[in-house]
Amino acid sequence: MAEHNALGKKGEKKATDFLIEKGYKILERNYRYLKHEVDIIARKENIVVAVEVKTRSTPEFGNPQDFVKPKQIQSLVKAIDHYITDNDLDVEVRFDIVAIIENKLGTRMEHLEDAFYHF
Numbered sequence: 524m525a526e527h528n529a530l531g532k533k534g535e536k537k538a539t540d541f542l543i544e545k546g547y548k549i550l551e552r553n554y555r556y557l558k559h560e561v562d563i564i565a566r567k568e569n570i571v572v573a574v575e576v577k578t579r580s581t582p583e584f585g586n587p588q589d590f591v592k593p594k595q596i597q598s599l600v601k602a603i604d605h606y607i608t609d610n611d612l613d614v615e616v617r618f619d620i621v622a623i624i625e626n627k628l629g630t631r632m633e634h635l636e637d638a639f640y641h642f
Contacts, residue, residue, distance in 0.1 A: 530625060534578025535562055538621040541632060547572065551606070559602035563621075570615045573603040575638075578623040587622035588635055596639050 539549055547565040554561045563574035575595070577587035596618075603616055620638040624631040 530578050534623045535576045538576040539563060554606060556602040556605040559598040561599055561602045570617050572617045572619050573599055574619045574621055576621045578625055580626045582624055588620045591620060
């Protein structure tokens with residue numbers, strides 16, 4: 524596995540553990556619909572949260588959350604719409620980002636709730 528893929532998987536695991544600690548129930552990890560993917564689908568009360576995890580080893584080129592682009596947002600929306608419809612859920616949906624910097628100095632994690640809006 525390429526080093527950046529391993530870092531991404533490690534970040535997703537840390538994000539999952541973090542969300543569980545904050546009282547979220549993890550419904551799915553790496554949920555796929557056609558070519559679209561949601562890293563984590565979680566639920567807290569009556570809100571289903573699509574979580575994009577961005578892990579970087581350095582903020583040198585920008586914060587991890589800055590790498591979520593409009594095309595990826597559209598892809599996340601399509602995937603979570605399918606998930607909600609397929610599971611016949613009547614819930615509020617929110618899109619979050621968990622941004623992680625992971626390197627030899629340690630781990631810095633930021634949970635951005637309502638990181639972008641459905642459009």
